[in-house]
Amino acid sequence: MLYWAIVCLVIAIIAGVLGFGGIAGTAAGFAKILFFIFLVLLVVSLLFNMLRGKGPKV
Template sequence: MLYWAVVCLVIAIVAGILGFGGIAGTAAGFAKILFFIFLVLLVVSLVFNTLKGRGPKL
């Protein structure tokens, strides 16, 4: 998911440089949404992994 957020960000930057403001704004907004979804899933994953309480096998 982070990959797609970066791809959308690159598309937004290229579109902004070329003067396509509407497309750049839409791609940047989409990248921002994907990035925040990625952050939420990362935090949820870390919390569940911590609550699971398994330590490394020695």
């Protein structure tokens, strides 16, 4: 999911440089939404691992 957020961010940057403001805004908004979803899933995953008492495998 983080991959798609980065892809949308790159598309937004390229579209902004080329002058496509609407496409750039939409892609940037989509990238922002995906990034925050990724962060929420990361926090939930960390909390579940802490509650289960399992540490990372080394």
